[in-house]
Amino acid sequence: MSAVAQSNPLADISSTSRLRLSIFYGFLLPVVFLSLLAGVAIGSTHISWSTILRVAEFKLLPQAWTSSVHITNADEVIVWLIRVPRVIVAFFVGAGLAAAGVLLQALFRNPLAEPGLVGAGEGAVLGGVISFVTGWSATSVLSLPLMAMVGALLALFIVYAMSTRGGVTPVATLLLAGVATSALLSAVASLLLSVNIVNWQIAQEIVFWMMGGLDARTWTHVWLCAPFVVLGIAASLLQTRDLDLLQLGEETAASFGVDVESSKRMLTLTAAILTGAAVAVAGLIGFVGLLVPHAVRLILGPSNRTLLPASALTGGAFLVLCDLLARTIHPPTEIRLGIVTALCGGPLFIYLLLRQYRGVAN
Amino acid sequence: MTALIGPNGSGKSTLLRLFAGLWRPDNGEMLLDGNPVHSLARKEIARRVAFVPQETQIDFAFTVGEILAMGRYAHRGRFSPQSQVDHHAINSAAEYCDVTHLINRAINTLSGGERQRVLIARSLVVEPEFILLDEPTANLDIHHALDVLQLCESLSRKGKTVIVATHDFNLVTRYVTRLILLQAGLVIAEGPQQEVLGPQTIQEVFHVEAEMVPTKTGHPVYVFHQRTGFQGSVQGTRLD
Numbered sequence: 001m002s003a004v005a006q007s008n009p010l011a012d013i014s015s016t017s018r019l020r021l022s023i024f025y026g027f028l029l030p031v032v033f034l035s036l037l038a039g040v041a042i043g044s045t046h047i048s049w050s051t052i053l054r055v056a057e058f059k060l061l062p063q064a065w066t067s068s069v070h071i072t073n074a075d076e077v078i079v080w081l082i083r084v085p086r087v088i089v090a091f092f093v094g095a096g097l098a099a100a101g102v103l104l105q106a107l108f109r110n111p112l113a114e115p116g117l118v119g120a121g122e123g124a125v126l127g128g129v130i131s132f133v134t135g136w137s138a139t140s141v142l143s144l145p146l147m148a149m150v151g152a153l154l155a156l157f158i159v160y161a162m163s164t165r166g167g168v169t170p171v172a173t174l175l176l177a178g179v180a181t182s183a184l185l186s187a188v189a190s191l192l193l194s195v196n197i198v199n200w201q202i203a204q205e206i207v208f209w210m211m212g213g214l215d216a217r218t219w220t221h222v223w224l225c226a227p228f229v230v231l232g233i234a235a236s237l238l239q240t241r242d243l244d245l246l247q248l249g250e251e252t253a254a255s256f257g258v259d260v261e262s263s264k265r266m267l268t269l270t271a272a273i274l275t276g277a278a279v280a281v282a283g284l285i286g287f288v289g290l291l292v293p294h295a296v297r298l299i300l301g302p303s304n305r306t307l308l309p310a311s312a313l314t315g316g317a318f319l320v321l322c323d324l325l326a327r328t329i330h331p332p333t334e335i336r337l338g339i340v341t342a343l344c345g346g347p348l349f350i351y352l353l354l355r356q357y358r359g360v361a362n
Numbered sequence: 363m364t365a366l367i368g369p370n371g372s373g374k375s376t377l378l379r380l381f382a383g384l385w386r387p388d389n390g391e392m393l394l395d396g397n398p399v400h401s402l403a404r405k406e407i408a409r410r411v412a413f414v415p416q417e418t419q420i421d422f423a424f425t426v427g428e429i430l431a432m433g434r435y436a437h438r439g440r441f442s443p444q445s446q447v448d449h450h451a452i453n454s455a456a457e458y459c460d461v462t463h464l465i466n467r468a469i470n471t472l473s474g475g476e477r478q479r480v481l482i483a484r485s486l487v488v489e490p491e492f493i494l495l496d497e498p499t500a501n502l503d504i505h506h507a508l509d510v511l512q513l514c515e516s517l518s519r520k521g522k523t524v525i526v527a528t529h530d531f532n533l534v535t536r537y538v539t540r541l542i543l544l545q546a547g548l549v550i551a552e553g554p555q556q557e558v559l560g561p562q563t564i565q566e567v568f569h570v571e572a573e574m575v576p577t578k579t580g581h582p583v584y585v586f587h588q589r590t591g592f593q594g595s596v597q598g599t600r601l602d
Binding site for chain 2: 017109238241244245247248249251252254255256257258259297301302303
């Protein structure tokens with residue numbers, strides 16, 4: 001068996017990349033676990049580890065095994081109703097945005113593409129606003145993520161049609177089309193808000209939602225976001241070989257048997273589901289979809305089969321940690337999550353942009 | 363091995379793309395074994411006809427092994443892992459094109475010649491009947507250009523139908539058995555070198571005067587002389 005492997009150069013590469021992958025996950029999985037734990041344990045109110053453990057026991061194990069005698073009602077509320085859902089939402093939003101970034105970068109063949117840049121984010125925001133002003137969100141909470149997805153999808157179609165000609169997307173057109181479309185969509189969203197300002201209750205709801213962030217997230221937010229993110233990531237994992245080939249150019253992809261048009265449609269739909277699910281519960285958080293795939297690609301290479309799941313997990317942990325930073329750096333005030341991600345992602349974006357204009361892409 | 367030759371814009375690349383089913387003809391049909399190419403499923407065409415594009419630049423840091431594995435796309439189902447057959451196709455193509463030692467390298471760190479060999483290897487991974495190459499020597503120095511043409515010739519001796527589109531017919535004449543000369547989208551002549559590329563035809567199609575010089579390979583090469591009328595007009599305009 002080992003003799004066969006030695007005479008076979010490809011067995012050799014898959015074993016070196018498998019080693020690199022195991023080392024990566026060897027680091028990543030503990031980081032994911034610790035970030036989730038830290039997100040629950042650390043906060044403005046001090047709660048001991050043992051209390052957290054007891055709440056977890058009480059909530060997760062069958063009633064007969066545990067007793068709730070040592071937990072106060074306040075502890076239970078803080079841990080189970082405030083911190084745990086917030087951390088879970090942060091994780092899924094980060095995972096969704098990072099996975100959407102990977103998909104969009106393959107679709108536009110450009111490491112700069114990310115939900116906030118190519119209009120998907122603002123499209124989702126507009127979709128959400130529409131679901132508020134029409135009153136659909138009051139009838140069914142599910143209409144919020146669904147409308148956000150529809151908005152993201154339409155925005156992506158517009159930006160793609162504007163920026164891509166004959167399967168080629170120049171950086172300048174991509175950026176301009178993304179910025180212009182985002183500005184237009186966000187103007188429409190603001191217009192809808194202004195028109196509805198007389199209806200103070202709806203306006204307040206919209207403003208709170210548009211500000212985004214992860215404060216006061218509940219289990220409802222978890223259920224609005226997590227299933228769609230899981231669905232989106234599962235769908236992306238089925239498309240990784242199409243993604244690899246599309247990344248080399250549409251003509252190449254077609255010549256190797258990819259049905260380019262239907263692949264792109266699936267890809268756009270999946271990216272819209274992921275973006276919509278994230279924006280619906282956390283608003284528009286920039287740069288996660290840019291920063292995370294880029295960092296993971298540097299370590300694991302561009303092959304989407306490994307890049308996609310690794311980026312999703314990393315994105316989840318990254319956003320949990322950013323959120324932890326945002327609420328602990330200057331207590332008791334929380335700084336907005338978008339500030340933290342922009343401070344991390346902005347410089348990288350500028351660096352990538354300058355590098356592309358010098359003619360060296362990633 | 364067949365060469366599609368003709369001046370810029372004569373339709374060489376277009377013809378290759380129509381054959382590979384990448385474009386659909388506005389008029390008429392491109393037939394493969396009597397069936398219109400575009401009536402076949404995308405994967406079915408991809409399994410039979412491999413296309414090597416002119417642009418070999420790849421911006422993402424895929425390894426050569428990953429690039430070659432992409433050649434198996436049309437053979438694998440969405441859920442099926444790489445099989446022994448896929449593995450074998452990749453390994454033997456890599457060996458044949460002498461890129462096995464590059465397999466762990468990132469494609470964007472290779473030289474132009476190496477990259478072209480990798481892309482030809484990838485077309486071989488497909489195990490196609492036809493291999494179409496668009497200007498495979500355009501970005502290569504003479505040593506690597508001959509290297510690539512030799513590789514193409516050996517593929518055609520191995521039983522593949524190899525079609526090379528090029529405007530540099532001096533380079534390919536000694537490797538090909540058949541030339542197809544295109545001008546403005548029409549086939550002007552087709553056959554072996556002696557029949558297709560006489561000085562008269564070259565004068566008509568390429569608008570240069572060609573002098574045939576015999577060589578030891580048995581295939582004469584051409585030395586070109588620009589028409590005097592055009593030179594006059596260049597001299598008339600100050601270009602400096």
